[in-house]
Amino acid sequence: MASRDEIRVAxxxxxxxxxxxxxxxxxxxxxxxxxxxxxxxxxxxREMRKLHFDEVRLDAFGNVLGRVxxxxxxxxxxxxxxxxxxxxxxxxxxxxxxxxxxxxxxxxRGASDQEAGVAAAVYGAHIAKDLGLLDGITLWVTATVMExxxxxxxxxxxxxxxxxxxxxxxITEPTNLAVYRGHRGxxxxxxxxxxxxxxxxxxxxxxNAVYKMAPIIGAVQRLHAELSEHADPxxxxxxxxxxxxxxxxxxxxxxxxxxTIYLDRRLTRGETLEGAVxxxxxxxxxxxxxxxxxxxxxxxxxHTGYVLPTRxxxxxxxxxxxxxxxxxxxxVATGVLxxxxxxxxxxxxTNGVATCGLYGVPTIGFGPANEVYAHTPDDQCPLEHLxxxxxxxxxxxxxxxxxxxxxxxx
Numbered sequence: 001m002a003s004r005d006e007i008r009v010a011x012x013x014x015x016x017x018x019x020x021x022x023x024x025x026x027x028x029x030x031x032x033x034x035x036x037x038x039x040x041x042x043x044x045x046r047e048m049r050k051l052h053f054d055e056v057r058l059d060a061f062g063n064v065l066g067r068v069x070x071x072x073x074x075x076x077x078x079x080x081x082x083x084x085x086x087x088x089x090x091x092x093x094x095x096x097x098x099x100x101x102x103x104x105x106x107x108x109r110g111a112s113d114q115e116a117g118v119a120a121a122v123y124g125a126h127i128a129k130d131l132g133l134l135d136g137i138t139l140w141v142t143a144t145v146m147e148x149x150x151x152x153x154x155x156x157x158x159x160x161x162x163x164x165x166x167x168x169x170x171i172t173e174p175t176n177l178a179v180y181r182g183h184r185g186x187x188x189x190x191x192x193x194x195x196x197x198x199x200x201x202x203x204x205x206x207x208n209a210v211y212k213m214a215p216i217i218g219a220v221q222r223l224h225a226e227l228s229e230h231a232d233p234x235x236x237x238x239x240x241x242x243x244x245x246x247x248x249x250x251x252x253x254x255x256x257x258x259x260t261i262y263l264d265r266r267l268t269r270g271e272t273l274e275g276a277v278x279x280x281x282x283x284x285x286x287x288x289x290x291x292x293x294x295x296x297x298x299x300x301x302x303h304t305g306y307v308l309p310t311r312x313x314x315x316x317x318x319x320x321x322x323x324x325x326x327x328x329x330x331x332v333a334t335g336v337l338x339x340x341x342x343x344x345x346x347x348x349x350t351n352g353v354a355t356c357g358l359y360g361v362p363t364i365g366f367g368p369a370n371e372v373y374a375h376t377p378d379d380q381c382p383l384e385h386l387x388x389x390x391x392x393x394x395x396x397x398x399x400x401x402x403x404x405x406x407x408x409x410x
Contacts, residue, residue, distance in 0.1 A: 005133060006335045009394045012127045013387035020386045021106065023047055024119040025099030027081070028108035034082040034149035037062065038303045041081065044118065044143045051126040053141075061157040062302040065164070066141045068125045069134035073401045076140045076166040077125065077393050078351055079118035079173070079367075080147030080154070083110040084375050091377040107380045112369035116381040117172025117389065118143050120368055124393025137397045140164060144351065150298045151186075151314050152354030157306075159359045167406055168325050169355045170396060172367040174374060177385060177392075178342040179329040180365030182318030184235050185267035185357060186349050187311075188243075189280055190260060191216060193291045197250050197257040206255030210247050213259040215285040217242060220263065223279065231268070234318065235345060238268040238276075273313045314349055315357035324404035325362045331403075332395045333366060336388050346371060366392050 002010070032040040041064045048056045048066040055067040086096040086109050094100045094107035101107075106116070118141075125141045128134050142164070144154035158164050171180075193213045198206025224240045231237040244262040249255065265276050273295065280286060281293045299309040319326060321343060333341040348371060356363035368385030 002335060005131070005398070006395065008131055009127060009391045010336070012131060013123070013391040013394070016123050016127065016390060017383075017387040020119050020123045020390060021101070021383060023122065024106060024111070024116055024381070024386065027115040027119065028099035028110050029097050031097060032082055032110070033085055034146050035300060035303055037082050037145045041143065041145065041303075044081065044122065047122055048141070051122065053125070054129075059158070059163055060304060061154060061306045061308070062145045062304040063154055063158070064143045066122065066125065068129040068139050069137045071134065071136035071138050073136055073406055074138045074140070074164070074166045075168055075170070075397045075400065076142055076164060077121045077170045077172060078142045078144060078155070078355075079114055079121055079171070080144045080351060081115060081118055082145050082148050083113065083115070084148050087377065093377070096377070096379070101383065104383045105380050106383060109379050111379045111381045112174045112371065113374035113379065114173050114367065114369070116369050116386060117174065117367040120386050120389035121172050121393050124390040127390060127394040128397060131394070133394060133398045137401055139397050140166065146302055147351055149300060150310065150312070151349045152351050152358065153298070153308060153310055155351050155354035156310060156358065157308055159354065159361070166361060168400060168404070169352075169361055169363045170393065171350050171352055171363060171365040172389070172393075173346065173350045173365055174367045174369035174371045175346070175365050176370040177333065177337060177366070177368065177388060178344055179326060179333055180345055181321065181326050181343065182235065182316075183346040183349060183352065184238065185314050185316035185353060187265050187267065187273055187276060187313040188296055189263040189265055189277065190294050190296050191263065191280060191286065191291050192258060192260045193289045195255065195257045195259070198255045200253040200255065203255050206257070208255045209259035210256045212289040212291070213261060216283065216289060216291060217261065219283045219285040220261070223283065232270070235268045235316070238271050239266040240264070267316050269316055269318060271316065314353035317352050317357035317363065319356065319362055319364070323362060325364045325400060328396060328400035328403050329364045329366055332392055332399050335395070336391045348374065
């Protein structure tokens with residue numbers, strides 16, 4: 001039987017559903033690729049102020065932070081507001097920037113990944129404040145930037161600079177209203193083979209770097225198959241694939257003097273940055289070519305001009321199903337959905353690589369929409385998910401603080 005608070009929240013969330021939809025459509029209408037989020041950040045700040053958040057501020061990194069409540073238990077609900085681009089518009093059945101509602105589905109870039117989660121979180125926090133559900137709790141809604149370009153960098157800033165210090169973080173990335181408790185890590189690896197140019201009419205005078213790279217490409221494909229044989233029971237196996245290949249040459253009628261491949265390496269539980277780099281360095285084909293293996297560094301400015309250099313390494317993270325954050329999430333979702341939710345993991349990466357992976361802050365996921373539509377021309381969110389997600393975000397802080405001791409780190 002639903003509790004009094006669950007009933008009150010459900011009623012409030014359904015009443016707010018048209019406003020949540022309008023807010024989501026307004027965000028979708030604003031192009032907001034990584035490093036270009038300024039306009040959508042300001043739009044979110046206006047919505048928070050309209051809903052009488054206790055505090056709304058933009059930080060130096062470019063995130064907008066909205067607070068309701070002022071208790072000692074600090075909880076953050078996070079959603080990134082940057083999106084990928086739209087690619088070939090001819091592949092879209094709906095205008096990517098219209099937020100069109102069609103047969104109960106909202107379409108547009110960012111609908112699933114992940115502005116729907118942000119819209120629901122803002123209204124969930126408003127409902128929690130309005131209904132008096134924040135006794136002893138400070139709830140922050142963090143609308144963060146640059147996740148698509150460098151996942152977790154925004155939270156590296158928030159935690160490293162001690163802008164916020166939450167004891168638990170809820171990530172609103174799409175989970176199809178399931179509870180998620182982790183995902184594989186990832187990293188980027190650069191492999192470079194050096195050659196020597198010569199005129200294309202006499203290639204034997206040079207040393208073609210593309211030819212030196214060719215056996216390495218086959219070795220990477222072989223390594224992926226070997227990784228697939230060793231799966232973690234929850235996260236599955238690690239993986240590796242070539243995401244880009246480039247060469248340099250004095251001209252199109254000359255021998256290539258360098259060739260570089262970029263690897264997308266997914267890390268399962270127990271795998272490390274050092275181990276993944278060593279695997280590539282120790283490939284016989286890499287040694288034979290004398291190729292160099294490095295982890296690139298990211299240092300792109302945010303929309304405010306802030307630069308926070310970081311290696312392109314985003315660690316694996318998992319919290320156990322018995323953790324109070326997971327137990328609270330399952331309890332809340334069961335009340336909201338009327339049935340126990342699935343408990344699982346994301347296939348892709350999230351800001352949890354920083355909150356939990358780097359800094360050990362317990363992190364769980366619950367979000368509207370299905371991740372299979374992320375980065376596709378079918379980007380979408382079911383309308384019915386919005387009030388349910390808002391209800392979850394309104395109820396989670398209260399239930400979590402009842403179950404968990406006020407510890408800040410795993």
